[in-house]
Amino acid sequence: MTHSRKKILDFIIEQQSTTVEELSKVFRVTQSNIRYHLAILTEQGNVKVIGQKTKTARGRPTQIYTSTSQIDQHNLDKLSNALLSILINQGSDDPTQLLNQVATQMATEFKSSGNNPTRRLYSTIQSLNRMNYQAHWEAHYNHPRIILGHCPYQAILDDHPELCQLDVCLLEHHLDTKVRQIEKQIINNKGFTQCIFLID
Numbered sequence: 001m002t003h004s005r006k007k008i009l010d011f012i013i014e015q016q017s018t019t020v021e022e023l024s025k026v027f028r029v030t031q032s033n034i035r036y037h038l039a040i041l042t043e044q045g046n047v048k049v050i051g052q053k054t055k056t057a058r059g060r061p062t063q064i065y066t067s068t069s070q071i072d073q074h075n076l077d078k079l080s081n082a083l084l085s086i087l088i089n090q091g092s093d094d095p096t097q098l099l100n101q102v103a104t105q106m107a108t109e110f111k112s113s114g115n116n117p118t119r120r121l122y123s124t125i126q127s128l129n130r131m132n133y134q135a136h137w138e139a140h141y142n143h144p145r146i147i148l149g150h151c152p153y154q155a156i157l158d159d160h161p162e163l164c165q166l167d168v169c170l171l172e173h174h175l176d177t178k179v180r181q182i183e184k185q186i187i188n189n190k191g192f193t194q195c196i197f198l199i200d
Contacts, residue, residue, distance in 0.1 A: 001044075005037050009046055009067065017050065017066045038065060043192060045150065077155035084160055095162050096169075103169035106131070110174070117175075121199075124174040146171060146197045151185070164195070171197055 001009070004027075011026060012018050020038065024031045041047040048068045052061040088095045110127035121137055121144060128135035134149035153163045164181055171179040183196035 001046075005041055008034070008037050009041060012047060012065060013067045013069065017064050019053070019062045019064055021062060040192070080153075081156040081159055084156070084163075088160075088162070096165060099162065099166045100169045100173075103166055103173050107170060107173045120175055124171065127174060128170075140198070142198075144199045145182075146179075146199065148195045148197070149192060151193070151195065167195070168197065171199075175199060 007027070008023060011023065020031050020034050023034045023038075027034070038047060042049070045068055047065050049063045050066045051064045053064065087098060107127070110123075110130070125135050125137055125146070128146075128148070132150060132152045135146060136149070137144055137146045148167065151157060153160070153166075157163055164184060168179050168181055178200040179197050180200060181195060182198050183194070185193050185195060188194050
């Protein structure tokens with residue numbers, strides 16, 4: 001996250017809610033500049049529109065933004081971290097088998113679309129997006145690639161980097177073929193982080 005967006009997010013958290021106009025005045029930048037940063041923060045899941053103020057004059061209503069951490073407060077990251085630590089510590093040195101079991105369990109509610117590779121690929125993307133991965137795929141000169149635009153486990157990823165292997169297991173379960181991660185948490189040309197997986 002850039003320094004400018006972090007300052008904007010910190011301000012929103014401190015004030016609980018704000019508008020583009022207010023942010024523009026506080027940081028002394030144009031409203032279009034603020035909208036640009038808010039669009040990215042919204043895409044990344046850091047802020048959310050919770051309402052709007054109706055203007056008395058002509059023009060679009062003023063949207064009210066808040067931090068998603070304030071409206072979606074929970075303790076699930078800490079719970080997940082603790083449970084995963086216990087499971088891995090009680091298991092073998094190689095957590096791959098455990099992660100395969102977890103991936104299989106997670107995938108049970110989603111049905112794959114037969115044996116057609118293209119249909120399975122589209123079905124996989126739909127399943128991933130229902131799990132908040134913001135996934136899409138693109139053709140590549142060698143093999144198709146799956147791009148995950150959001151990591152649902154970002155809050156505990158530093159403590160559990162093996163969760164990247166969970167993504168691999170999940171993809172392999174859905175696609176019924178080998179998958180390998182070729183990029184991890186890279187910044188794309190829009191400033192968003194993403195992970196890229198190659199279908200072998």
